[in-house]
Amino acid sequence: MNDENCPYRIERVTEKNFHDVVTVFRDVFNPNADETFLRKKYATDYLGVKYIGYLAYNDDYPIGYHGAIPFLLELQGTTQLAVQGCDAMTHPKHNGRGLFVYLGKKTEELIKQQGISMVYGWPNQKSSLCYFRKLKWTKTGTMRRYHIHVSTLPLSHASKISALTANAYTLYQRLILNRFRQTSNVFASSVIDDEHGGLHRNKDFFRYKRALGSDIYQIAGCKIWMKIDGALLIGDIERNSEANILKLLKALQRLCRLLGIQEIRFQCSPDCFLDKIFSRHYVSHDSWETGGKNFTDIIPLEKMQFTYGDLDTF
16 A cells, blocks of 8 residues: 555544544544543653654544654663654454555654654564564564562452442552652663663653653652552662562562552563563563664664553553
């Protein structure tokens, strides 16, 4: 498919047509998708760039979308704007016609026009062929996933029985977590060292991420970025000694028992700072493939590492 033979109407995503992105998301991924969450996820005004992507319409009905969310990368003191590819989707009735790749190429053209250095992301099993073979992404590794199981009553799941139980649990959770909420709510990515880069995190970055439900806490002498969504999800942990991080993980298990949460989850790039610590004490499993494409050579893709909080859904 190309511009000459494309049978669909193509529009760049804007504030005005963003609801159509939500429509495609509900048709393809989740009929109950929260429009407010999706709008917050794409609200990257703090970077001066937003709405990188294209919609496809068939008879004025949105049936496809390919987008990306801007973030700043940091390597050896240099920062550069990049985008995370995400929410690429085609309505099932229009699969197999080349629309996914066509919208992907148009989005990459827009990325280059905006002077953005790189696109990166974590393709799922269904889309990895399109990204790595047809869009010529380079695979740079596979994220490692850690699960720490906690024996406790499943209060977090029971809270979903009704609106009443959900509200009661949310209040209880807030009362517990507010004891640990950190006022100095910024810390650098734990993956960044002399050899590797990561996402550049400042107050604006964490303000954006807090709107999606995560926050920074001080627990057992460590700063931790986390959120609760059924499980306790660790976005990142500020660099500290291995002994202190292990104390933190024990404290998190006690916190989970108090909150009725049965699992702690963490994901990160292989051989990064936290992976080296976690791997000495817990079993890891392969998770998403990491890949992308450089449009400039300022920050090489292969130098980048990530943690769970760097994903667009965190």
